[in-house]
Amino acid sequence: MRCIITPRGDIRKFLSTRFLTTLGKLTYSAYVLHDVVMRFILLNESYNTRISPPTFFMYVYIVTVLAFIGGLVVFLVIEQPMIQLLKPVINKICPVRKVPEKLDQKEQ
Numbered sequence: 001m002r003c004i005i006t007p008r009g010d011i012r013k014f015l016s017t018r019f020l021t022t023l024g025k026l027t028y029s030a031y032v033l034h035d036v037v038m039r040f041i042l043l044n045e046s047y048n049t050r051i052s053p054p055t056f057f058m059y060v061y062i063v064t065v066l067a068f069i070g071g072l073v074v075f076l077v078i079e080q081p082m083i084q085l086l087k088p089v090i091n092k093i094c095p096v097r098k099v100p101e102k103l104d105q106k107e108q
Contacts, residue, residue: 029071029079030064037066 014020041059045051051059 025075025079026068026071029074030067031071033070033074034063034067037070038063 038059041063
């Protein structure tokens with residue numbers, strides 16, 4: 001827990017990389033959309049259809065790609081503008097406290 005709270009930590013540096021923060025922003029939208037995408041794809045299948053393993057893996061790939069594309073669109077069109085709009089309000093309600101450098105050095 002300490003490595004997440006303090007400003008300097010290897011795990012925090014790793015989790016704060018540009019790739020992981022971008023992936024983290026997209027994964028929630030993809031998670032929300034994957035069920036919708038899956039239902040649209042499976043609408044064309046009859047109820048008692050048996051799906052072969054190659055077809056199953058093809059569906060998984062298609063659902064994943066479409067969910068991430070949709071997640072990117074939702075993030076750019078809805079989430080990001082709302083974050084920018086509400087950021088001043090949230091910062092006023094819940095101000096972010098910074099950990100003093102001296103406290104961090106004493107604990108080491």
